[in-house]
Amino acid sequence: MELYNCLLDHYGEPGWWPARSPYEVIVGAVLTQNCAWGNVVKAIANIGDRLDPRTILDMDASELAGMVRPAGFFNQKVVYLKAVTRWYQLYGFDVDTVRREPLTKLRGELLSTRGVGRETADSILLYAFRLPTFVVDAYTVRLCERLRLDAGKNYEEIKNKFETNLAETGHNNEGIYNRYHALVVTHGNARCHKKPACGGCPVKEMCGV
Numbered sequence: 695m696e697l698y699n700c701l702l703d704h705y706g707e708p709g710w711w712p713a714r715s716p717y718e719v720i721v722g723a724v725l726t727q728n729c730a731w732g733n734v735v736k737a738i739a740n741i742g743d744r745l746d747p748r749t750i751l752d753m754d755a756s757e758l759a760g761m762v763r764p765a766g767f768f769n770q771k772v773v774y775l776k777a778v779t780r781w782y783q784l785y786g787f788d789v790d791t792v793r794r795e796p797l798t799k800l801r802g803e804l805l806s807t808r809g810v811g812r813e814t815a816d817s818i819l820l821y822a823f824r825l826p827t828f829v830v831d832a833y834t835v836r837l838c839e840r841l842r843l844d845a846g847k848n849y850e851e852i853k854n855k856f857e858t859n860l861a862e863t864g865h866n867n868e869g870i871y872n873r874y875h876a877l878v879v880t881h882g883n884a885r886c887h888k889k890p891a892c893g894g895c896p897v898k899e900m901c902g903v
């Protein structure tokens with residue numbers, strides 16, 4: 695919570711995930727794999743008002759590929775988008791129906807879906823469905839190393855470390871997880887790059903660099 699509070703005080707409320715609907719979060723989470731966010735925004739703008747799960751399922755793959763082209767790996771991402779949309783279809787494209795299911799079941803299903811890895815699955819569950827699962831990404835790993843947090847060696851270990859640690863102070867809820875990941879990404883984009891810009895860093899006193 696010390697790290698969280700420092701980041702929140704410095705960067706403010708992140709207001710994630712910027713999207714008009716839960717389905718747009720799902721699409722964004724798939725498209726952002728190996729892709730800068732600005733190009734995801736272009737791809738989503740190309741889809742425009744056809745960004746609806748039924749429309750995407752019915753759409754010709756080559757037409758959809760043309761729309762998501764700015765996000766790179768577009769043929770592959772069309773396959774992934776259709777697969778994750780079919781998963782959403784199991785719940786009638788209804789957010790409340792998804793939310794009634796156990797989190798571990800949903801996470802297992804998503805991880806069995808083509809093109810959905812851990813970061814994508816947790817991003818979908820947290821930001822589209824507002825379920826409490828901590829998201830880990832490359833910025834999280836780097837920050838943990840630099841702050842010498844000894845958070846673990848792989849995705850699941852780091853995720854469990856954050857969730858367990860936050861649970862000890864009663865802060866293991868969706869709202870904190872939402873902001874925490876967003877703040878880590880904001881910090882990584884703003885200054886904690888591979889070559890960090892450490893001047894004025896809000897967590898400099900905690901950092902081993």
Ligand code: SF4
Nearest residue numbers: 886890892895901903
């Ligand atoms: S002091 Fe530098 S390396 Fe450490 S967290 Fe801040 S920006 Fe990253």
